[in-house]
Amino acid sequence: MGISAEEFRFVADLIRAEAAIVLDAGKEYLVETRLGPVAHQLGLGTISTLVAELRTRRNPALLTRVVDAMTTNETSFFRDVQPFEHLKRKVFPELIERRRAEKKLSIWCAAASSGQEPYSMAMLLRENFPELAGWRVEFLATDISTQVLAKAREGIYSQLEVNRGLPAPLLVKYFRKHGLEWQVDSSLRSMIQWREFNLASKTFPPMGPFDLIMLRNVMIYFDVPTKRSILGNMRRVLRPDGYLFLGTAETTINVDDNFASDTLHTACYRLKAA
Amino acid sequence: MRALVIDDSAVIRTVLTRILTNLGFEVVQAAHGKEALERLRGGPLPAIALVDWNMPEMNGYEFIRSVRASSEWRDLPLMMVTTETEMEQVVKALAAGANEYLMKPFTPEMVEEKLQILGIKGS
Numbered sequence: 001m002g003i004s005a006e007e008f009r010f011v012a013d014l015i016r017a018e019a020a021i022v023l024d025a026g027k028e029y030l031v032e033t034r035l036g037p038v039a040h041q042l043g044l045g046t047i048s049t050l051v052a053e054l055r056t057r058r059n060p061a062l063l064t065r066v067v068d069a070m071t072t073n074e075t076s077f078f079r080d081v082q083p084f085e086h087l088k089r090k091v092f093p094e095l096i097e098r099r100r101a102e103k104k105l106s107i108w109c110a111a112a113s114s115g116q117e118p119y120s121m122a123m124l125l126r127e128n129f130p131e132l133a134g135w136r137v138e139f140l141a142t143d144i145s146t147q148v149l150a151k152a153r154e155g156i157y158s159q160l161e162v163n164r165g166l167p168a169p170l171l172v173k174y175f176r177k178h179g180l181e182w183q184v185d186s187s188l189r190s191m192i193q194w195r196e197f198n199l200a201s202k203t204f205p206p207m208g209p210f211d212l213i214m215l216r217n218v219m220i221y222f223d224v225p226t227k228r229s230i231l232g233n234m235r236r237v238l239r240p241d242g243y244l245f246l247g248t249a250e251t252t253i254n255v256d257d258n259f260a261s262d263t264l265h266t267a268c269y270r271l272k273a274a
Numbered sequence: 275m276r277a278l279v280i281d282d283s284a285v286i287r288t289v290l291t292r293i294l295t296n297l298g299f300e301v302v303q304a305a306h307g308k309e310a311l312e313r314l315r316g317g318p319l320p321a322i323a324l325v326d327w328n329m330p331e332m333n334g335y336e337f338i339r340s341v342r343a344s345s346e347w348r349d350l351p352l353m354m355v356t357t358e359t360e361m362e363q364v365v366k367a368l369a370a371g372a373n374e375y376l377m378k379p380f381t382p383e384m385v386e387e388k389l390q391i392l393g394i395k396g397s
């Protein structure tokens with residue numbers, strides 16, 4: 001049982017208002033496959049009943065479930081490899097050099113999903129920059145989806161997930177196996193602070209400033225005005241000599257020309273000198 | 275680039291061969307460790323060997339130890355591809371000289387990502 005065009009429009013508007021995620025015509029199947037199980041789990045039967053429920057009254061818990069279900073959380077450890085090489089060879093060495101006096105680093109993963117990206121960075125730091133042990137490293141990881149955040153916080157992954165992109169020596173060193181699942185050890189987990197955060201918030205709350213922001217593979221779901229507004233906000237929380245990473249297929253070009261790419265062939269950006 | 279696929283299951287050999295061929299490798303197969311050593315003796319050094327753990331004649335663990343103990347092949351990159359999924363096994367394989375460890379079942383992306391970790395490309 002599909003949803004009607006009218007119901008689709010209602011859901012699309014709702015998701016756009018809540019999370020800035022754009023659901024173009026043709027994405028009906030996505031709404032059906034994602035919200036069908038939610039309707040079922042909540043005992044509402046069909047998506048139509050779920051939509052009717054959303055319409056009748058403001059129910060924050062239900063809204064959270066629906067937004068959660070409509071996010072795409074695809075991720076993996078050391079996704080795309082190359083950005084992490086760039087972090088290791090260039091970004092962290094430069095930052096450590098420049099922050100040697102303050103001995104403080106501030107990092108933000110702004111669409112952390114189930115945690116593979118922040119944990120990859122945490123492992124990269126531990127493995128390559130032991131001198132940071134004596135520094136204050138503030139590491140914030142956020143996402144709009146409470147469900148993925150709960151998973152990220154626990155740091156528990158399936159075999160399929162640890163099979164993806166995670167070097168075996170790091171699996172052995174930083175994970176423990178419980179039953180069929182693998183858990184990140186507590187020393188890595190305690191490096192990271194997890195918080196719910198909607199990037200589409202008009203203005204960001206007081207936060208940062210950050211030396212490094214990861215904003216990877218999330219802006220693809222937004223329209224250009226939203227991207228522009230987010231990059232504008234990012235400029236305000238990024239230190240003038242900081243770094244911003246986008247997904248490998250994403251760019252600031254034609255969205256916000258205050259950024260320049262750091263090195264060709266990486267999705268690493270820096271603020272142009274004012 | 276040549277890849278050596280070592281597994282006693284013909285199905286797994288076929289699946290891995292297809293994945294590696296798509297990545298640009300020329301694939302050589304062996305059904306167990308002994309046969310794999312013969313393949314190594316008979317041809318140029320592969321860029322990578324993907325090796326199952328449990329096989330007749332000579333298992334993957336023994337194969338890895340022989341390769342690492344040899345003078346000609348000891349630098350050959352080795353990836354264990356196995357249904358053994360306990361931490362002790364991963365530790366043991368790495369200690370014996372495996373460079374990577376992939377747990378079955380796997381997808382083509384996983385194989386590709388593991389090769390990327392090792393910095394090994396097909397063509």
Ligand SMILES: C[S@@+](CC[C@H](N)C(=O)[O-])C[C@H]1O[C@@H](n2cnc3c(N)ncnc32)[C@H](O)[C@@H]1O
Pocket residue numbers: 018019020021071072073074075076079110111112113114117142143144145148197198199200215216217218221247
């Ligand atoms: C495809 S994942 C990317 C994860 C990771 N950064 C990576 O590159 O592998 C996209 C994430 O963005 C989150 N997301 C979507 N809309 C968001 C919003 N408005 N604010 C914050 N996070 C959002 C989703 O919940 C999802 O976890």
